[in-house]
Amino acid sequence: MRQVQSVEQRKKEFEEVALEHMDSLYNAALRMTRNESEAQDLVQDAYLRSYRFFDKFEKGTNFKAWLFRILKNIYINKYRKESKRPQTVDVSDVEASGDLMSTATPEDEIFDKLLDDDITSAMDALPEEFRLTIILSDLEGFSYKETAEILDCPIGTVMSRLYRGRRLLRNSLYEYAKKRGYVKD
C-alpha cells in the first residue's frame, strides 16, 4: 500500500511541475520536426523519458531546461531527418550586408507584409543548428548559458549561431519579400 501511494505521489508531483510546460515543449517540437504528428510523438516521448528519470532530476535546478535537454536528445536520436554531419553554411553569404542594407524601406515594414506561411517556411528551412538555437533562445527565453547546456556547446557558439541564424532568416525573408514584389529594385 505504501509503495502504491509513493508511486501516486511521484506521479502527481511530476505532473504538477511538468505538464505546465507542454505548450512550450510542443511548440519547440513542432519547429524541430516540422511535422505535427511527429511533434506530438516527440513530446510524449520526452514526458515518458523524463518521468522515468524524474528521480535523477536535481531539485532546485531548472526543471524546464532539464525537460528541454531530454526533448532535444530524443529529437536528435529519433526524429531528426538531417544528416548527423554538421551542416556547412556559406558564411560569406551570411555576413554579407546584402540587398537589404541598400533598400529605402525599413525591413520591419517589408516583413510585416509577409504571409505567416513565408515566415514558417523560412524558419523551417534554417539549418538545424541555427534553428534549435533560435527556438531555445528567442522562443523559449532560455539564457545563453542554459541554451549552451541544453545544446552541449560553448556559450560563444550560441551567440554566433543566434547572430548568423537571424541573418540567414532575414536573407530568406527578404527573398520571399522580393518574390512577392514588396521590395522595389
Added chain:
Amino acid sequence: MECRDAYQWLCAYLDGELDRKRVESVEGHLRSCPLCRRELELQRTVKFLVQEQFLSVTAPDYLKRKVVAELERVEEYRESGIQVLDLIRWGTHAAQLYNTKNDLAEVLVPYMEKGLEQNELCVWVTWEISEEEAKDTLAEEIPRLQKYIDKRQLQILSYEDWYLPGGCFDIQCALDAGHKKYQEALSNGYSGLRMTGNASWVEQSDWGSLMEYENLVNTVVHDYRVLLMCAYKECKCTIDNIVDVMNTHRYVISKIDDSWRLRRSAELG
C-alpha cells in the same frame, strides 16, 4: 571598438546578455556607427518576428490527455536498447531494414542485451548467419552470455526451425509457436518475451503469406507483454515489399548516411 568587434557582441547586447562594461562599450560604438545601428535593428526585427509568429502555438488538448494516459501506463514501456527507438511499449511490432551483417548486429546486439538486462526471455531467429555466428556476435558485447544461454533466457534458433518446421511456411504454426514461446516466458518468471525474427528467407512466391502473418500478428500483439523486431534485408526487397513492411509495423528503422533513422512511426490500424 571596431565594427567587426561590435558585430560579435550585438546579438548578446540585444538579448541582455552583456555585463555593464561591455554594454557601455557597444553603446559607445553604436552612437557613432549607423551601419551597426542598422544591423542591431535587423537582429531585433527578426527576433520579434519569430516571437510574434510562433509564441502563440499551443499543444492540442488531446495531446495533454494522451500524455497523462501514457504516464499511467509508464510501466508498460521498456528500454528498447536501440537509440533511434528509445522506449517502446509492450506489444510493439517493429521492423529493421538492413543490408549487411554488421547493420544487423548494430541493432540486434543492443536490443537483445537490453532485454536480457530487463529480465525478458530473448529469442533470436536467424537467417543468413548461423546460430553459432549469432552467439559469437552477442558474446563480443555481453560478457556473461553463456549464463543466459544455459538458463535458456537467451535462445538462438534457425529460421528453418522457427518458420518452416514442416518444410513450408504455415501461418498458424508460426502464430502458435510465438504463443507457446510467450507462455514459456511467463511460466519461467520472465517479465515478457522479446523476439527478433529474420524474414528475409521468404521468396516472392511466399511474400503474400508472410504479410498475412504480419497482419495477424498486429491484431493480437498489443495484448501481450511481447516486443517483436522483424529484420528484412532491404536489397532483397522490391519497392512494393518495402511499402508492405512499412504498413505492417509500428516502427520501421533503416540506415541512412551511416546512422539509424526512423523511417516510419505510426499507429497501425
